[in-house]
Amino acid sequence: MCVGLSAKVVKIKGDVAIVDAGGARKTISSELLTNLNLGDYVMVHAGSAIAKITDDDADETDALLEDL
Numbered sequence: 001m002c003v004g005l006s007a008k009v010v011k012i013k014g015d016v017a018i019v020d021a022g023g024a025r026k027t028i029s030s031e032l033l034t035n036l037n038l039g040d041y042v043m044v045h046a047g048s049a050i051a052k053i054t055d056d057d058a059d060e061t062d063a064l065l066e067d068l
């Protein structure tokens with residue numbers, strides 16, 4: 001099973017992004033995604049943004065992880 005965490009993009013520089021995941025800021029690779037913008041929500045796995053997601057998706061993911 002793979003676990004991905006939702007995070008909000010707060011800074012972008014080239015193929016690297018800084019994201020906020022529940023208050024923790026992390027530097028990740030963003031090279032797999034095109035058209036990434038500040039404020040976008042992404043699914044992060046193994047230090048890479050693997051997909052853009054909606055704000056609602058991020059909220060749902062966070063709620064499910066809290067329940068665990």
